[in-house]
Amino acid sequence: MGVESQFLAEYDPTAYPSVAVTVDVVVLTIRDGALSVLLVERAEHPYQGRLALPGGFVRDETLDEAARRELAEETGLRPGEDALARVHLEQLRSYGDPGRDPRMRVISVAYLGFAPSLPDPQAGGDAAKAAWFPVETVRDLAFDHGLVLADGLERARAKLEYSPLATAFLGPEFTIAELRAVYAAVWGEQLHAGNFHRKVLSVPGFVESTGETTTRGGERGGPRARLYRTGDAVLLHPALLRPTREEQVR
């Protein structure tokens, strides 16, 4: 018995109806100080006209490649472009409840992305209207994308605690104040400037100095700030914990 026919014998199409696999991407960025997510307006049924996460079917490629391809298509960035390469992408989790898509059984592998400031999306080719939306204003997404977004936000908030990925929201050089603004936007909390500053510099490998400073002070005054780039740490130790949330413990 050949491998193929044997497999098909095990694979009873009645018991296992055909399944589609898609990737959906939660790409986050900071725009005007607000944590924002890339959404597209659906052109077709179901959920026509509703906002949804960018995504599409997986082709003959890895899941990671599918996620990056979808991201490129929806942002209108060229695959080789530097800005695209600087987006951090990681798998979030998969969603496969029967009925989550009314058309057929669809398993969606969701990805989470952290992007530096990007140009406004160009509705490149077949892509529907895409735009950045502050996450606080988002509601009534298509499919179960509201749940996916919520899971992505929680992952992002947790990730900033123990990984240096906050720097993925910034350019190659940044000030401690800019880094603090990322944490404030993602966590939705103000952070104490002095303590944050000392803490960041005390974590080995989080950031390294460039030796340079900004060419001018802040908008409303203040000294020039030193510039840093991302260090070589992959884990923050000790971690930068969110302000105590005793309430959320139980």
Next chain:
Amino acid sequence: MGVESQFLAEYDPTAYPSVAVTVDVVVLTIRDGALSVLLVERAEHPYQGRLALPGGFVRDETLDEAARRELAEETGLRPGEDALARVHLEQLRSYGDPGRDPRMRVISVAYLGFAPSLPDPQAGGDAAKAAWFPVETVRDLAFDHGLVLADGLERARAKLEYSPLATAFLGPEFTIAELRAVYAAVWGEQLHAGNFHRKVLSVPGFVESTGETTTRGGERGGPRARLYRTGDAVLLHPALLRPTREEQVR
């Protein structure tokens, strides 16, 4: 244009060849003090005779249900059984590289389980030989299951730090020493008894006293230990961090 036909128009079978979706389960338990994983011997090609994670095709059910069903089938536990209900199961991540299964494109949604001591698996019905193996002895798994297992172990180790899930490896009542043995087995490190004891009791909601003690002391002497059950915390705060691994930070 109907919803179905419209979908099919978008879904070009050339560009998107048919895909199978499976669940694979990394179930961990503590046996004789060693962290162990449930594996099955493959009866069929490919990888005939090799050990693999238990798993199978997703039917008309949620992914979570599929994982619990596969777990029940491979352990021989009845679906309604109490022991099965006490197994903690959570989604790990998905694996979908083209070529990871030589027969066709297979996307596998992996689950991670924490089980209390279970009876030896009964090769229930069509299930292949299943048994528990100490994770340290495992090698050469079928497919990419070695990678899946490694990811599951890392998740389990991290999870013990900030969640009370270590108690899922134990019965409903346990001593602090038993809990410490779980941490030692999963992390592969000895922990200081005195400091561990005080730390566990200091974390709000981690464990609560039953007021009872064991009926006799340890095998080789010592006083009777107090018994505890799992508390109502879902997050440990402050967390129980692994002994410093400065080395692994970069």
Next chain:
DNA sequence: ATAATAGTGTCTTTTAGACAATATGCG
């Protein structure tokens, strides 16, 4: 000049971890 901000200093509280001490109960 005024106000805002970068960066540093100081102090208190919490937590981690090393180590010791005491009491209990098995063989």
Next chain:
DNA sequence: CGCATATTGTCTAAAAGACACTATTAT
């Protein structure tokens, strides 16, 4: 009895967090 173990005590170091202070620069 002798030893292993449960539990508690003590002390030190690391880290978190509150708050104050100085220097710098935009307006």
